[in-house]
Amino acid sequence: MRCSSDLRQRVVEFVRSGGSKAEAARRYQVGEASVYRWLKPGGVTYKRPGPQRPHKLDWDALRRHVEEHPDRTHAERARHFQVSRYCIWNALRKLAVTHKKKTGVP
Numbered sequence: 001m002r003c004s005s006d007l008r009q010r011v012v013e014f015v016r017s018g019g020s021k022a023e024a025a026r027r028y029q030v031g032e033a034s035v036y037r038w039l040k041p042g043g044v045t046y047k048r049p050g051p052q053r054p055h056k057l058d059w060d061a062l063r064r065h066v067e068e069h070p071d072r073t074h075a076e077r078a079r080h081f082q083v084s085r086y087c088i089w090n091a092l093r094k095l096a097v098t099h100k101k102k103t104g105v106p
Contacts, residue, residue, distance in 0.1 A: 003030060008044045011035055057083050057091055066097055 007028060014024045015035065025032040037043050058081075065077065074092075078085045092098075 003034070005044065008038050012038050012044055015039060057081055057087055059091055059095060062088070062091055063095060063097065066092070070099065 007030070011024050011028050011030060011034075014027070015021055019027075021032060021035045021039075024030075025035050062077070062081065065072075065080065072080075074085045074088045077088045081088070
């Protein structure tokens with residue numbers, strides 16, 4: 001569970017005013033690893049987990065590419081967009097784009 005920013009700040013101030021890290025962990029009932037992490041530069045601020053940058057793949061361009069070139073494989077699309085095959089597979093699945101295979105029999 002995430003600790004409040006107020007608690008984090010109090011722990012950091014306690015250690016910087018001369019208290020030990022172990023004593024701060026016991027006094028405020030937090031882990032010692034958390035105290036060490038909060039003392040690093042920028043350690044008191046909380047960063048949400050997850051992607052830190054926008055998607056590399058433009059899904060609209062992918063949809064147009066599928067319409068223009070329906071017979072291309074995932075590997076060919078991955079080379080075209082300079083991403084991994086998994087990225088193409090995942091994007092097509094999320095866009096609900098499927099490719100029905102044609103049988104050789106009319």
